[in-house]
Amino acid sequence: MDEKAGAQISKKAFIQSALIILLLMLVAGILTRVLPTGSYERTLVDGREVINPDSYQVTTGVNYPIWRWLTAPVEVLGGPDALVIITIIVFILLVSAAFAVLDKCGILKSVLARIVKTFGKQKYLLLVVICLFFMSLGSFLGLFEEIVPLVPLMIALSYSLGWDALVGLGMSILATNMGFSAAITNPFTIGVAQKLAGLPAFSGWAFRIPIFIAVYIVLIWFLISYAKKIDRNPEASYIFNEDQAERKRFAKLDLDGMAAGGGRLGLAGLTFGIFVILIILTL
Structure with missing residues (x-):
């Protein structure tokens, strides 16, 4: 019974996967600093909440520290x-x-x-x-x-x-x-x-x-x-x-x-x- 059960992953594949995930986390974190944040006003029309397209306002976003980009998972x-x-x-x-x-x-x-x-x-x-x-x-x-x-x-x-x-x-x-x-x-x-x-x-x-x-x-x-x-x-x-x-x-x-x-x-x-x-x- 020397054969291992389940799928086996190589060390190279594991490192590549980890690097891809790390890169995606860094890109997502950078986008939070680059993309502006904003909001729309919402009004009730016939019992349904509708967005007013002319009410967009820029809001102040939260700039999380870089170390929190990595602790998000x-x-x-x-x-x-x-x-x-x-x-x-x-x-x-x-x-x-x-x-x-x-x-x-x-x-x-x-x-x-x-x-x-x-x-x-x-x-x-x-x-x-x-x-x-x-x-x-x-x-x-x-x-x-x-x-x-x-x-x-x-x-x-x-x-x-x-x-x-x-x-x-x-x-x-x-x-x-x-x-x-x-x-x-x-x-x-x-x-x-x-x-x-x-x-x-x-x-x-x-x-x-x-x-x-x-x-x-x-x-x-x-x-x-x-x-x-x-x-x-x-x-x-x-x-x-x-x-x-x-x-x-x-x-x-x-x-x-x-x-x-x-x-x-x-x-x-x-x-x-x-x-x-x-x-x-x-x-």
Whole structure:
């Protein structure tokens, strides 16, 4: 049992990620010194709060010291939205730990084997359905960070279907991001913006559905085109060399044997699914 569970990150990748976050924090801090602050007067019209466009006034902003730019990620845990942030952190930790346990027990491999066996001849249909699922999570519920623990499973599924890690990322992260952008009832974008504008909650949803459909079609076309390119020539993958070790790992799986033995693992899979759904509903 020398193999470590879960995704492993290199020291170089960790340093690069930390530097990117640090740079973004510094840029945000500089913008607080550069961008002017101001406010508008608001009046009630027919019971709705409306902004007077001619009432803009420059206000005096708070110049936080530079050291507070760097402590913001910690200070936010004591702010008014601390409960939401802590809930998301705990959710990611718990689901990630659960995935590591399921992987060590062989449950994930069994689930993958059953999916591949069922949709082996209709894998493009499976890609379409999965993309719609993840896009809906972003568009309707505003989920994004919460689906991170599901990314390794989607990458593993992509390997099992003969594709690469980029297709797995496209089915999960990219699809969720596109759905978040083409929001229909996203409470963190549509909900907040309409509340600030004094509009009825989620009004105009019918006009946003065609945009969602158009973005979905573009996403499906992009992913299927790339997946078919890999099917014709696996070496056409942009990360062909990097994926060799993982491809060999999933190529050795006994799909028939795993799928046949997956029935006794059904209860464990059902329990895990209910666990994830309950956590999502509490967010």
